[in-house]
Amino acid sequence: MKKLPILVLFFFLISTNSFAQDLQGYDLWLSYKKIEQPEWAQAYRDLSKSIYFNEDGEILKTAKTELRNGLEKMLGDTLHFESTLQKSNTLIVVKESELGPNLLHQLQNEFDSLGEHGFILKNVKVDNHTSLVLSSRDDIGILYGVFRLLMLMQQRTNPANLEIVDAPKIKLRMLNHWDNLDRTVERGYAGFSLWNWHKLPEYIDQRYIDYARANTSIGINAVSLTNVNANALILTPMYLEKVKALADVFRPYGIKVFLTARFSAPIEIGGLETADPLNVEVQQWWNHKADEIYNYIPDFGGFLVKANSEGQPGPQNYDRTHVDGANMMAKALKPHHGVVIWRAFVYSEHDADDRAKQAFSEFVPYDGLFMDNVLVQVKNGAIDFQPREPFHPMFGAMPKTPLMMEFQITQEYLGFSSHLVFLPKLFEEVLNSDTYRKGKGSTVAKVIDGSLNDKKLTGMAGVANIGSDINWTGHPFAQANWYGFGRLAWDPYIKSEAIAEEWLKATYSHHSKFIEPIKDLMLTSREAVVNYMNPLGLHHIFDTGHHYGPGPWVSELNRPEWNPTYYHQADKEGIGFDRTPTGSNATAQYAPELAKIFNDPKTCPEKYLLWFHHLPWDYELKNGHMLWDGLALKYQEGVDQVKDMIHTWEASKNYITTQQYTEVRMLLEIQLKEAKWWRDACLAYFQTFSGKELPLGVEKPEHSLEYYKSLKFPFAPGIRPRWD
Incomplete structure (x- = not known):
């Protein structure tokens, strides 16, 4: 072999090393780093001495491969699997x-007691020998159990103490991709x-295979491939054969494919003159389209x-209803x-009422009229994925x-992939909210499950926050939001603290001096964003279109309702949106117990204060500050919290790789710069009304x-395409 010149060899080694570093984060929480602690390595070697795994079926073959790897x-x-079930397994x-x-x-x-698609992980006695048994009634339960066992090993859980009976509490656990056919992502x-x-x-x-692996590892079992601002072409044969190829990849991982259906598709690709849902030709067109799709994909999930x-x-x-459609x-x-x-x-330019009321007004009267294979999908809050909203x-x-x-x-409204925001805290807050619809304890989680x-x-x-970036999500910590969503979709009662610790151990380090401070950083990060963007119940004051940065x-x-001034309603008298009976009366859409709490600014939680009330600038908060001072101090607190996040991250440097440290450190600098931007721009604007120092x-x-x-951002990422 001809020797490479030293200089060429040097650059080859450099580029190879750079490529390896570029792959940092690709494996997500499935990196399965080698266990260095001798006691844990021995415990898992003892567990793996004699494995019996019947791989009869496509999903079970996948499960066995995952376990082996x-x-x-x-x-x-190198593992050895027994060909027959033995007492010594x-x-x-x-x-x-x-x-x-x-x-x-x-x-x-x-x-x-085992629920559908659940699994059992338990040590049992076989004669004088103890075996760990992983069992389920179905193939997909086995696959879920394999991923859970591997995650428990990453957590350094003692296999001798395993006694788990677990099943998903929610049937459809789904990622909605807002991906367009030109590969842009709204x-x-x-x-x-x-x-x-x-x-x-x-x-x-x-990546399709690795995407499926990651989803199944956290229990996600359905994927909608395309943008809700749908393009009818996805329902044509040219694209259906492509969708079929993805469905074939996902099937061994127990994941069903859904498609977004454009309501006007019978006109756009069907040649009809109408898409009226009560028109017989339109109904027949959708019937035939459904038959066609299932010929391609027998386990197609739906629309x-x-x-x-x-x-x-x-x-x-x-002039038809949502029920008709x-x-x-x-x-x-x-x-x-x-x-x-x-x-x-839904919200309409023809409805002059409070935008926060429109979905309730349009859908609640139709309760009980939808067919039994219809799910009505409701955003967590009544406006639009704000850093904080009361539950819908x-x-x-x-x-x-x-x-x-x-x-x-x-993170459309939470700093995109530049800001570290641990969203399971937001999800948990919503799921734990009490609707009072059947008395105290009627939580949103109980509605959903x-x-x-x-x-x-x-x-x-x-x-979904997933794209073609090598680490899938842009910000390394944004992976925790994908992971956390899957865990809460499986079980909406899991604590965000537990989710953060699981993810950190699987992704970064087991060292307690790393885990505890960084876990605290994650758990406070969402509140920091609320403080420097939308404190005390302010909402939707983002710049228009791209939603990047402040635009009050x-x-x-x-x-x-496209204008931020619609939502904060700041004037010389005060600030906030009156949704009490003296205003839009949106509080009447909640149970009476909650409406009573929300209607009175003295009992309304201050985190929702300006969501429900328009209050004077000198209104006294519970801490004794007048509203203007309290608002300004919250903005400053958010900035200070990001500074604390940076100090905490700096202290973690010795427990992770240089690249892991540097990547997040640079992103935190962006977050701090933009937190200051939010504080300064909003306070400068609101000060023109308050007139206070x-x-x-x-x-x-x-x-x-x-x-x-004057700041403009015509090429901010994630903007909705204009062609649809």
């Missing part, structure tokens, strides 16, 4: 139907779409529909056991209709209000 990476050993992975009488007898109580901040439609169906990118919202076509174009599609899918997910995110009043108000939660994982109103069809969706002064857009301890704006108003 995970164990071999963590142990550095240390790890036994079989379905319930294949357990012998002895094992089945020992696990009968666990199986009696509200996407991590590169382009994963789906390379041009190369599909022949070319299967390894996700955004209708009559933000200019999208829908049944109201024909949803049930028309549901009838087409019913023979195939498909589901319609009908989004409740629809939750609990439609007891006859299955409601599906829609969270946003991508079906237990409050005995619903079998249940769901939780997250708007925007007031000249065509529709009133900034309180002691609040830094003065660096620039004039005119400077902040």
Whole structure:
């Protein structure tokens, strides 16, 4: 072999090393780093001495491959699997139907309480020997159990103490991709779409497989591939064969594919003159389209529909109702056991009432009229994925209709992929909120999991933050939001503290001097963002279109509810949106117990104060500060919290790699700069109404209000395409 010149060899080594570093973060929480601690390595080697795994079936083969890869990476050993079930097996992975009488007898109580697609991980006695048994009634339960076992090993859980019976509490656990066919991603901040439609169906990118692995590892079982601002072309044969290729990749991981259906598709690709849901030809068109899709994809999940919202076509174009539109599609899918997910995110320029009331007003009167294969998907709050909103009043108000939660994982209103924001704290806050619809304790989580109103069809969706960036999510800590969403969709009662610790150990380090401070950093990060963006119940004061940075002064857009001034209503008298009976009376959409609390500024939680009340600048807060001072101090507190985050991260340097440290450190600098921008721009603007000096301890704006108003960002990422 001809020797490379030394200089060329040097650059080859440098580029190879750089490429390896560029892959940092690609493996997400599935890196399965080698276990260095001898005692833990030995414990897991003992567990892996003799493994029996019956791999009969596509999903079980996937599960066995995952188990082998995970164990071999963590142990550095080559595993041996037994071909027959033996008394000496240390790890036994079989379905319930294949357990012998002895094992089945020992696990009968666990199986009696096991939910659908759940699994059992338990040590049992076989003669004088103890085996760890992983079992389930179905293949996908085994796969979920394998991923959980591997995660527990990453947490350094003692296998001798395992006694787990777990099953998903929510049926449909779904990612909503807002990906367009040109590979742009609406509200996407991590590169382009994963789906390379041009190369599909022949070319299967390894990322599709790794994406499926990551989702199944946290229990996600459904994916909507395309933007809710839908393009009808996705329903044409040219694209359906591409969708089929993705569905074939996802099937061994128990993931079903959904598509967004454009309501006007019968006109745009069907040649009809109308899309009226009561028109017989339109109904037949959707019936035939459903048949066609299921011929390509026998386990197709169904349609996700955004209708009559933000200019999208829908049944109201024909003086029909949401029920008419949803049930028309549901009838087409019913023979195939498909589901319609009908989004409740609606607001109309023709409705002069409070935007926060519109979804409730449009949907609640139709409670009980939707077909049983329709889920109504409701955003967590009544406006639009704000850093903080009260829970949506629809939750609990439609007891006859299955409601599906829609969270946003991508950070449209929380600093994009530049800001570190641990969203499970937001999700947890919403899920734990009490609707009072069936008395105290009627939480949003109980609405979503079906237990409050005995619903079998249940769901939780997250708007994905995933793109073509090498680390999938742009910000390394944004991976924790994908992970945390999946864990809460599986079990909406998991604590965010537990989620943060799981993710940190699987992703970074087990060292307690790293885990504890960084976990605290994550748990306080969301409150920091609320403080430096939208404190005390302020909301939707973002700059227009791209939603990047502050724009509380925007007031000249065509529709009133597009303007931030509509939401904060600042004037010489005060600030805030009056949603009490003296204003829009949006509080009446909540249960009476809550309406009473929200209506009185003295009992209203101050985190929602300006959401529900327009108050004077000198209104006295609970801490004794007048409102203006309290607002300014909250903005300053948010900035100070980011400074604290930077100091905490700096102290973690010795426990992680240089690249891991540097990447997040640079992003935190962006976050601090933009937190100051938010503070300075908002206070400079609101000060023109309050006429008051900034309180002691609040830094003065660096620039004039005119400077902040002049900033333009025509190429901010994630902007909605104009062609649809």
